[in-house]
Amino acid sequence: MDNITVTLDDVKKAQAALAGLVHHTPLDRSHTFSAMVGCEVYLKLENLQKTGSFKIRGAYNKIHSLTDDEKRRGVIAASAGNHAQGVAFAARLAGIRATIVMPEVAPLAKIMATRGYGAEVLLAGAVYDEAFQKAKQVQAEKGQTFIHAFNDPAVIAGQGTVGLEILHDLDDVSAIVAPIGGGGLIAGIAAAVKELAPHVKIYGVQAQGASAVYMSKQAHELKTTPDAVTMADGIAVKVPGDLTFAIIDKYVDDVVVVDDEATAGAILMLLERAKLMVEGAGAVSLAAVLHGKIPAKGKVACILSGGNIDVNFISRIIERGLVKAGRRVKMTTLVLDRPGELQRLLAIIARSRANVIHVYHDRVARNVPLGQAVVELSLETRDALHTDEILANLRREGYTVNLL
Structure with missing residues (x-):
């Protein structure tokens, strides 16, 4: 090819056209x-x-190359987000109107940023390619100049x-x-x-x-x-x-x-x-x-x-990522349903130097034996080895522990 x-x-x-306009x-x-x-x-x-991605480079270079007539008609683009912001920002610098078609699932931050640069945002489709088809349809209706995200x-x-x-x-x-x-x-x-x-x-x-x-x-x-x-x-x-x-x-x-x-x-x-x-x-x-x-x-x-x-x-x-690295862990165990038992469990956790994020205590849950309560713990740990150490400490004290 x-x-x-x-x-x-x-x-x-x-590069010469972008000098002084991009970082x-x-x-x-x-x-x-x-x-x-x-x-x-x-x-x-x-x-x-500027605009949080490289896309401003191509967008501005394209808009810089447009004829006066093309600029007067305004520009339209399809984008998952970054090209949208680049076109919107470049269009604002050039003093021309911009319409951007973005997928319906585009991140809200990218949608809001694009609108913040002054562009009209339309949402269509689940992915870029579907937004692209909608943008071409709108272009045919309104006669705007299309700024392709990559194939230009x-x-x-x-x-x-x-x-x-x-x-x-x-x-x-x-x-x-x-x-x-x-x-x-x-x-x-x-x-x-x-x-x-x-x-x-x-x-x-x-x-x-x-x-x-x-x-x-x-x-x-x-x-x-x-x-x-x-x-x-x-x-x-x-x-x-x-x-x-x-x-x-x-x-x-x-x-x-x-x-x-x-x-x-x-x-x-x-x-x-x-x-x-x-x-x-x-x-x-x-x-x-x-x-x-x-x-x-x-x-x-x-x-x-x-x-x-x-x-x-x-x-x-x-x-x-924290869960995968063993730095965030959830576990369940049973304790006796009497005063001080939850405190005893948490004291073992404290001696193990783990940080308790969440505790859930339930004595009437299904399959919990009478006279006992189930405790679900969310812990912040150093790493997987630290988690293993905590589990060993609990089991040594007689607790049956299950990781979630």
């Missing part, structure tokens, strides 16, 4: 993650970009400026790892980096539940998936772009997939170890490196593409 529509020169022109985001070496995988891991912090040369070129910044800040980088939804980010990066530094490996990462580009790369032809089910909503795309895939097929060295468990773990580790808030789509690159999907050699730059994650979702990830 040879349908390459974006060149290094296009990306350099985009040259940090490329931060992580000592923690480097030690974990045995190579030098650098984090490209596009989660700190100007958008691809704008996203490629991330690659130029990495080469500027780390000229001896060995590999660049980027998330893939529709492919605009990695296509732009690959088009620029492979021309300037062909020895640099380019790796793409998809969610296991939305792996159309992975499948396409394996077959060297466009493939689609019937569904796109993943917590990483920013890369939940069923149909890749033909323009982006042509570049990916030519320049990208490999595409891998990670499951949502790995992604959630990476989000939690970035929050706890690096003090960085990153959304699912932004964390898949690091997840792939941490789980050995990408060769750990030399200096590896992982692009954290966005940080627009709903705080309620973060809380669920944290709770799940």
Whole structure:
């Protein structure tokens, strides 16, 4: 396939157009993650970009290229959230109207932020592809200019400026790892980096539940998936772009997939170890490196593409991560139904240095023997070993304990 529509020169022109309008985001070496995988891991912090993701780069470059007539008609886009905010912000800078169609399940934080930038938001469909169809329908009715989330040369070129910044800040980088939804980010990066530094490996990462580009790369032809089910909503795309895939097929060295468990773990580790808030789509690159999907050699730059994650979702990830790490545990046991027995149980927990989060005591529950009560405990512990120690202490004192 040879349908390459974006060149290094296009990306350099985009960089000039974006100068002073977007952040040259940090490329931060992580000592923690480097030690974990045995190579030098650098984090490209596009989660700190204006609007919270790299998408402002492509959106503004596209709007900058519009004719006066196209601008007068206003713009319309379909997005799971980050492109929405990028288009809304870029349109506000250009003084033009913007309509954004987002999936009905888009995170509330992304919807509110998009409206906050002044765009009209319409909700349609369960995934990006369904929102895209609705946006094309509205465009046909109103005559607005469509700003594609990834399958557009100007958008691809704008996203490629991330690659130029990495080469500027780390000229001896060995590999660049980027998330893939529709492919605009990695296509732009690959088009620029492979021309300037062909020895640099380019790796793409998809969610296991939305792996159309992975499948396409394996077959060297466009493939689609019937569904796109993943917590990483920013890369939940069923149909890749033909323009982006042509570049990916030519320049990208490999595409891998990670499951949502790995992604959630990476989000939690970035929050706890690096003090960085990153959304699912932004964390898949690091997840792939941490789980050995990408060769750990030399200096590896992982692009954290966005940080627009709903705080309620973060809380669920944290709770799940703590349980998985053995730092949050629920258990039940039986105590005698008489004064002081609950206090005795809790005293053992206290001596074990665990923190009690929740206690539920019930003496009339079904299957509880007469004269006894069931106690359900939620505990905060240091790790799985600490939990084992607590269980051993309780059983030594005669309690029969069941983990929930």
